[in-house]
Amino acid sequence: MILDEIIERTKLDLEIRKKEITLDLLGRSLSSNPYAPRDVKPYLVSTKEEPVRIIAEVKKASPSKGIIKEDFDPLVIAQEYSKNGANAISVLTEPHYFKGNLEYLTAIRRYVPTPLLRKDFIVDKYQIVEALVYGADFILLIAKALGTKELKELYDYAIHLGLEVLVEIHDKEDLTKAVKSGATIIGINHRNLDTFEMDMELCDKLIPLIPNGKIIVAESGVSNVDTIKRLSAIGADAFLIGEHFMRVPSIEDELKRFKNACN
Numbered sequence: 001m002i003l004d005e006i007i008e009r010t011k012l013d014l015e016i017r018k019k020e021i022t023l024d025l026l027g028r029s030l031s032s033n034p035y036a037p038r039d040v041k042p043y044l045v046s047t048k049e050e051p052v053r054i055i056a057e058v059k060k061a062s063p064s065k066g067i068i069k070e071d072f073d074p075l076v077i078a079q080e081y082s083k084n085g086a087n088a089i090s091v092l093t094e095p096h097y098f099k100g101n102l103e104y105l106t107a108i109r110r111y112v113p114t115p116l117l118r119k120d121f122i123v124d125k126y127q128i129v130e131a132l133v134y135g136a137d138f139i140l141l142i143a144k145a146l147g148t149k150e151l152k153e154l155y156d157y158a159i160h161l162g163l164e165v166l167v168e169i170h171d172k173e174d175l176t177k178a179v180k181s182g183a184t185i186i187g188i189n190h191r192n193l194d195t196f197e198m199d200m201e202l203c204d205k206l207i208p209l210i211p212n213g214k215i216i217v218a219e220s221g222v223s224n225v226d227t228i229k230r231l232s233a234i235g236a237d238a239f240l241i242g243e244h245f246m247r248v249p250s251i252e253d254e255l256k257r258f259k260n261a262c263n
């Protein structure tokens with residue numbers, strides 16, 4: 001099970017980082033943190049003026065595809081996203097399977113005004129404090145990776161620190177957990193994180209079950225305007241897109257085309 005494997009690895013890494021910098025010490029660096037998290041909901045909710053919201057992902061590699069982008073400069077990519085209308089930027093920080101880095105978050109936060117998501121396998125409060133210290137505005141919590149109680153605890157902790165949370169689901173059980181956690185931003189991941197199988201009809205099945213008033217993010221495998229139109233019509237507010245943007249010749253053209261899909 002790849003998800004279990006990634007989480008095990010994440011926990012091992014975490015033990016090492018906690019020894020290097022205790023939570024107490026990490027927390028203390030917050031007093032000199034110039035970056036207060038911003039309220040991301042207005043950026044992610046679909047409005048009449050701006051119906052399609054895009055969370056563009058800075059993604060070098062993935063366990064299913066290996067290296068996606070060879071000449072990878074996270075800051076240049078983030079600037080390109082920001083300049084061309086991305087509503088938020090997702091920064092993968094998991095180092096082994098996605099070749100991400102927490103430092104990318106800080107570098108981007110310093111020079112790019114767009115709200116930032118720390119995209120990682122978060123299983124511990126320590127990682128939430130890290131997200132804040134390194135400059136994230138919101139974090140990802142994956143329902144499949146956490147128990148109901150754990151998810152709620154981590155969710156509450158993030159909110160308490162002023163960070164928003166994108167709670168990711170892949171089936172009905174995950175949705176139940178997400179709702180119990182109090183999540184207001186729910187991501188439907190088309191990709192099964194264990195088998196890497198894609199189900200581009202997952203939003204059709206899950207959106208009708210989501211209580212009203214939630215912000216809905218369609219995640220993974222989005223690569224054309226038709227998909228955006230279709231999912232937008234059934235209730236998706238925002239789209240989380242990584243690989244496609246990493247592969248297109250012009251991020252500018254593609255991002256603008258996607259943003260205007262429903263105008």
Ligand SMILES: O=P(O)(O)OC[C@@H](O)[C@@H](O)c1c[nH]c2ccccc12
Nearest residue numbers: 189219220221222240241242243244
């Ligand atoms: O590159 P894609 O297919 O556009 O997908 C982006 C994003 O949804 C994907 O990276 C992702 C969704 N949930 C995750 C959880 C962990 C790591 C990665 C992810």
